[in-house]
Amino acid sequence: MSVETRVKRVTTHVLSEMKLKGEKISMLTAYDYSMAKIIDHAGIDVVLVGDSASNVMAGHETTLPITLDQMIYHAASVVRGVQRALVVVDLPFGSYQGNSKEALSSAIRIMKETSADAVKMEGGTEIIESVSRILSAGIPVMGHLGLTPQSIHKFGTYVVRARQEGEASKLLDDAHLLEEAGCFAIVLEKIPATLGERVARELAIPLIGIGAGGGVDGQVLVVHDMLGINQEFSPRFLRRYHNLFAEISGAVGNYVQDVKSGNFPNEREQY
Numbered sequence: 589m590s591v592e593t594r595v596k597r598v599t600t601h602v603l604s605e606m607k608l609k610g611e612k613i614s615m616l617t618a619y620d621y622s623m624a625k626i627i628d629h630a631g632i633d634v635v636l637v638g639d640s641a642s643n644v645m646a647g648h649e650t651t652l653p654i655t656l657d658q659m660i661y662h663a664a665s666v667v668r669g670v671q672r673a674l675v676v677v678d679l680p681f682g683s684y685q686g687n688s689k690e691a692l693s694s695a696i697r698i699m700k701e702t703s704a705d706a707v708k709m710e711g712g713t714e715i716i717e718s719v720s721r722i723l724s725a726g727i728p729v730m731g732h733l734g735l736t737p738q739s740i741h742k743f744g745t746y747v748v749r750a751r752q753e754g755e756a757s758k759l760l761d762d763a764h765l766l767e768e769a770g771c772f773a774i775v776l777e778k779i780p781a782t783l784g785e786r787v788a789r790e791l792a793i794p795l796i797g798i799g800a801g802g803g804v805d806g807q808v809l810v811v812h813d814m815l816g817i818n819q820e821f822s823p824r825f826l827r828r829y830h831n832l833f834a835e836i837s838g839a840v841g842n843y844v845q846d847v848k849s850g851n852f853p854n855e856r857e858q859y
């Protein structure tokens with residue numbers, strides 16, 4: 589029996605066992621109780637309360653505006669909807685880059701106020717002191733390398749990262765550094781597939797890709813993108829499994845017509 593079907597609750601240990609056995613890890617974002625409940629029921633391994641909430645929930649252009657309090661609100665709602673998956677929460681921009689003490693107190697707030705299982709942080713060597721401090725407090729950390737949206741103003745664009753040798757070798761060094769520090773997994777975003785495959789081969793911890801090719805240990809997508817709720821984002825790596833925008837707006841259109849025509853409520857729908 590696969591590790592995935594055997595377990596009642598996904599832990600960081602389960603994920604490393606899955607990597608060892610060559611079983612792929614599935615991960616999706618969620619930001620609220622109802623969606624978390626649906627994707628957990630469908631058998632997702634990891635639920636990420638991503639700071640992409642800033643884009644898809646709040647309508648901001650970048651992930652930078654979302655606050656720690658807002659992330660805590662989303663994460664606590666998600667945790668209430670999840671029974672099996674591991675819940676990972678993004679530390680938002682500005683809550684960990686200042687210094688490692690501030691980083692630890694942000695991570696502690698997330699763990700105490702949401703009951704999530706782990707935090708995720710963007711960056712390598714620049715944030716390693718904070719990563720180590722959080723890990724020493726017993727909080728599991730997932731890394732995030734490649735395209736790191738919290739640094740969009742430094743990059744200036746959302747194009748594929750680490751195509752050049754210099755950036756690729758820094759990414760590889762950063763991945764090793766995060767593994768040595770004790771991270772249980774790393775997200776690799778928008779990098780060449782050959783590099784994703786190489787990092788996954790060299791590291792013992794799971795590498796979860798988003799636009800990092802098929803040679804990594806698992807995949808993550810933003811749930812609003814893969815369900816077609818958000819239609820404004822169509823990168824090459826995105827596979828849309830549904831067109832919920834059309835489905836929902838069709839249903840709402842029918843409701844509007846029924847209300848206007850007096851067809852709703854009918855006799856059985858009233859007291």
Ligand code: KIV
Pocket residue numbers: 617636637638639640641678775798808809810
């Ligand atoms: O915030 C997010 O949704 C993420 C994923 C894109 C990995 O970090």
